[in-house]
Amino acid sequence: MTSSLLSVKELTVQVATPTGPKVVVERLSFDLLPGRTLCLAGESGSGKSMTALSLMQLLPKPMARIAGGSATLDGENILALPEARMRRIRGRKMGMIFQEPMTSLNPVMTVGNQLIGAITAHGNTSGRRAARARAVELLDQVQIPEPERRLGQYPHELSGGLRQRIVIAMALAQNPRILIADEPTTALDVTVQAQILALIRKLQADHGISVIMITHDMGVVAEMADEVLVMKNGRTVEHAISRELFAHPQDAYTKELLSAVPRLGEMAGTEAPKRAVGKAVETRSAPGAEQPMLQVENLTVRFDIKGGILQRPVKRLHAVEGISFSVRRGETLSLVGESGCGKSTTGKALLNLVPWAGEIRVDGRSTRGLRGSTMRPILRDVQMVFQDPYASLDPRMRVGDLVAEPLLIHGLASGGELRDRVEYLFKRVGLSPEQMKRYPHEFSGGQRQRICIARALSLSPKLIVADESVAALDVSIQAQVLDLLQDIQDETGVSYLFISHDMAVVEQISHRVAVMYMGRFVEMGTRRQIFENPQHPYTKKLMAAVPVADPGRSRRDFVPKAEDLPSPVRALDYAPSFSPPSDLGGGHLVWDG
């Protein structure tokens, strides 16, 4: 048994609120061993980030303060060090990576200057040339191709994955012995997430760094952790070796957390979505009997990128390039793909929120060229639930008014009837009608998403476009919202176009799935066809990248070099070429390329 590198004892953090101090981390203790990874796992508000910030003495003062406890690193209690001494610990002994790689880099400084700044931050006086050489070495360590060229680039010129690698390189600049990573992959696409996790593991193996990893994703925990500390409301609910925790979770909350995680492949052999009764589609989808709820043919969305003095179009972004699909009544079709693949743009085109070409028919009615009042009847049938429930509700309006608004706009109810209707909607989505007078900021993320769903439901639409509607929610809340969506479908026969990047969630909720890449479909079929018999290499890559909540599964040790994403921005005269899909039978379509 090696002795511990960092020993945290009874750490307590308080936050000042208008109603008095509130304990956000309560008597937290753990030992971090050299070269090992400790995961702090928990949902939002569990105090895991506060723990990380207090170890670095980076708590937002004066609102938050360390109220007790100690953290011993090399015989010193780092929680009690004065700022001048603490600066020497940060970077040199402990490095930190944050969630959002765009905001943790300075947008107006080149990558090279920021890295050199990190290298020379502690009076390393070996000269600029040496610092530059070290910067190149660091970029090479984090597997960034062409490190020399990257030094002269600005953060916005790089993809999210490359940015996060640069943040890691900066954290490693002073050869720290501990790396604290706060949700380092949450903002990244799954394939990039897999690369970054593999990179952290490789660096750890090469340099013997200890890692404290903060995450809400039990899949990431299983991939990374040697030891796991599960937190809830600032308290430790379980602390165990990773394998044991996943094999024999002791605490009820841990069990709940693990069972809430959708597992890829757990639905194998079933036809209908997880909770759906499965009858709706079966009975109603007799071939050719009925026209589909939504028909999209050859949908194309391109945005001109203007430039020059005259603001003429100079290039064109091919966001969506000739896709065709249909959604039947009571069916859920999922569009799955990584950021920038055009899936959200497709959703917006259905509501005429972006200009498009091609043909869209809602319940047989073409929506081409409809605007304002002519589009309004279509919008009664098609509604949308957005990704971010914090951003998609007007913060200055009471939630009752927000839910009533669509009914008022469409002139469907007023007075007492309106009130009753809104009350019913609140109950329907699992909220109490007493909450109608409150403002959006008084609700949690999951409750806000319920309000958004109530708003969408108020018009009794026949199709709901759910754009990443559970992506911003904690897993347990995510499961509840997915259940709600499926209950509503069973009850009302509404169709969903479910837009998501999360393969595991898609597997749970879909009847059919379309995989999108660079504005095109690469594969489309029933849920079983896609998940049990994926044909396109991109579909396979997406599925392989999903972190699985099973530490026994062999870890992927390959570390691919980061690659630049191919860009959908093309010259003005670019004419895309189409190849028809090959039909594997039963509606399973696969495209080339």
Place this chain on the structure above:
Amino acid sequence: MPTMFAETARSKEGRTAGVWTRLLRRPLALIGLAVIIVVVGAAALAPWIVPYDPHEQFFEGLTIEGAPLPPNSQFWLGTDLVGRDLLSRLIYGARTSLVIGVVANGIAVVIGSLVGIAAGYFRGWVDTVLMRFTDLMMAFPALLLAIVLAAIFTPSLWIVAMVIAMVNWVQIARVVYTETRSIAERDFVTAERAMGAGAGRILFRHILPHLLSTIIVWATLGIATTVLLEATLSFLGIGVQPPIPSWGNIIFENQTYFTSAPWLVFIPGAAILALALAFNLVGDALRDVLDPTQQGRH
């Protein structure tokens, strides 16, 4: 984790109390409100409360050498360069300055906000036409424009107010335009469009409330600017015509005596400052009180 605070922050009474009650609970807002009430009251009741006729030149209002008198028991705030009572002139001047600072500035704020919102939300040709016009107005020297306008119309208090409004709306239009553009990009506005809300509803129910804080700040800043612009116009002889007093023209009339009779500049200057500051304090408090996400915080 800012949401954590917000969720616990609102007290029970905070939710039920009206805007007024919550406004009156802020000491700084109360001070501001008191100053405004005093000035407005003085302006309204001017004929009954002034100690002397503001136009009368008192023989005993000047020293033997012909210099103005400092504040004394007869003339509380002293006299001006021709021996008129400064306090009386200041009280009557409040009428002019309030009209300029509140009415002229108010019209400027309304025009600027409407132009900015429309250009920022509708984009396209509406944006091009409105904003290029705004740029043109901005590039044109405000003073020159005011001189031209004042030369065309015979100067009177109301004409001066209109002239000031015409040159002062451009900055607000610019600022509101930029803010509107960024708010219009936010998800909740897209969500409104997605449920079929018309432009009027989106602009006035959803975007305007978010612009209030910006507009209020500009409106309060504008009070001092417009009062001073009126003073400048008066100084050039195209503002409010003497002998009608305004706080601005009191300063300009007397500025040559600044070294020997500093109170003639300081006192009306302090009055302008106090009025602007008072509107600022009230505006600031109003902004917080009107924002439901700010309640419970100070």
